[in-house]
Amino acid sequence: MNNTRSHELFTRASELLPGGVNSPVRAFKSVGGEPFFAERAQGAYLYDVDGNRYIDYVGSWGPMIAGHAHPQVLAAVAETMRHGLSFGVPNALEVTMAEAITRIVPSCEMVRMVNSGTEATLSAIRVARGATGRSRIVKFEGCYHGHGDSFLVKAGSGALTLGLPNSPGVPSALADLTLTLPYNDFDAASALFDEVGDEIAGLIIEPIVGNANCILPRDGYLQHLRELCTKYGALLIFDEVMTGFRVALGGAQQRYGIVPDLSTFGKIIGGGMPVGAYGGRRDLMSQVAPSGPIYQAGTLSGNPVAMAAGLATLELIQAPGFHDALERSTHALCDGLESAARAAGIAFHTTRAPGMFGLYFREGPVESFADALGSDTQRFNRFFHGMLERGVYLAPSAFEAGFVSSAHGEAEIAETIEAARATFATL
Structure with missing residues (x-):
């Protein structure tokens, strides 16, 4: 070769x-x-x-x-880009995308577009902390949620591949706020919540782990996490950047019948363009600026060309x-x-x-x-x-x-x- x-x-x-x-x-x-x-x-x-x-x-x-x-995706991109690549003001395709996501994923009553999966997960964690007034988050060994500081604690994916489970540059004080559990271990999750459940703002998980190759949840495991979060007032966050719209039209939450409080998306909703999104319950998402005090912004968020590619892809997979x-x-x-x-x-x-x-x-x-x-x-x-x-x-x-x-x-x-x-x- x-x-x-x-x-x-x-x-x-x-x-x-x-x-x-x-x-x-x-x-x-x-x-x-x-x-x-x-x-x-x-x-x-x-x-x-x-x-x-x-x-x-x-x-x-x-x-x-x-x-x-795919010809349908390329045609949508070509038609949209004829009118400009970015406007810096709202465009109609942002609204259509929000309508599509909230219709396909009922747990998302409101949604905010961002530019990557990392932005989506960082923002979801900020909402969890802002809405609960708590600081600690829980993640899982082997799960990867982007390169945000809070997530590079026993990280999977690229960090694991390189043999760097804890990245230099991550402040120890911030890492101390991230608690890590073994995936699919019922007892470990119960023990952690029994000990510090009232300090946990949110639990974020890849419902199907895609960054330790591909690990499926044991029967009842995701439901167990849902029950723990509900009991202790923590927010359950599904990172569906990989699984969203793939393992079922409505993602892993549809496939396993779980209703998370917040969800993050990417990949498919951009059709190959740089896109992310996070969404969830209306009472949580309405706390995001400018509706509420939890700040998050992005110059290119909701880019019309990216929205066109994602909407064309969503149309294809609903066949x-x-x-x-x-x-x-x-x-x-x-x-x-x-x-x-x-x-x-x-x-x-x-x-x-x-x-x-x-x-x-x-x-x-x-x-x-x-x-x-x-x-x-x-x-x-x-x-x-x-x-x-x-x-x-x-x-x-x-x-x-x-x-x-x-x-x-x-x-x-x-x-x-x-x-x-x-x-x-x-x-």
Whole structure:
């Protein structure tokens, strides 16, 4: 596989960008080697600057649920940008987006658009603290909520990949206000709330963990957290930046029947553009400026081009049977990978929800962050490069979920499984 131009670009980038990238996991540091540089994308495929084609299971880290460069999304963007890229005053598409989110996700009675998932989670935590008058928050091992100071305490995702579970630059006084629980541990959650529940402003969780690969909640676990938060007056915050509009139209909260107090979104509602949002109960969101005293602002929030891309994507995924088909494709992929691993005598386990999956080089089940850490990451790294050489792009980290789009048809999944058979045989 030719990587001449990608190597040249990475050499240039490394002189000017930390690690040669603008987001750490793109650097391939945890899997070794150098990243490829994309030139274009279409449907289920990425094409790099050297002319190599890859079946893409990263999907820009989640937004491309309908595939890359979908004609309907591109048309909406092209039509909107004809009138300008940004206005600095309200536009009609912001209102339409708010109407769409609040209709699809009933727990969100009001919503505020921002520019990234990190902005959304930071803002939701501020609302929780402002509304309750409390300072402490609870998060979970392996969950990642962006790079805000309060969240980089036993963080997952890129921070875990780099072996930096606590980042320099995070004040210890702020970190002391963040309490960390093991995911899927009923007793630990109960014990923590029994001890300091009246000091907790909010509990934030990825309802399906997507930053320790992909870990599903045990039966009743999310309901247990809902009950604890209600009992002690803390706000339950669902970080649905990954799961929102993906694992069900209404996200994980619809799939599991939980009503959080606040929710955060991103990825799909931007259709590939930089977008985030947070929303929740009207009595909470009405405390956000300018309606209330909890300040949050953003110059480009509600950008019309981003709103157009997101609205077009939301329209696509509301087609009858969309998520059912996405779930079937995800199962077909994961079942095929597990079968190929068994045939090669490789310890391998997958986890899956509609449109997202996790790969673990270990026997199952995987229900906790500790389980995820028990995966053979060195074998994953070899598998990653073997698949890349065979034209399949997986997340370049053993601690990142993969994504399936509606553009991944039977042919792409079959080609992926054949690539896996060949790769497993080399491990």
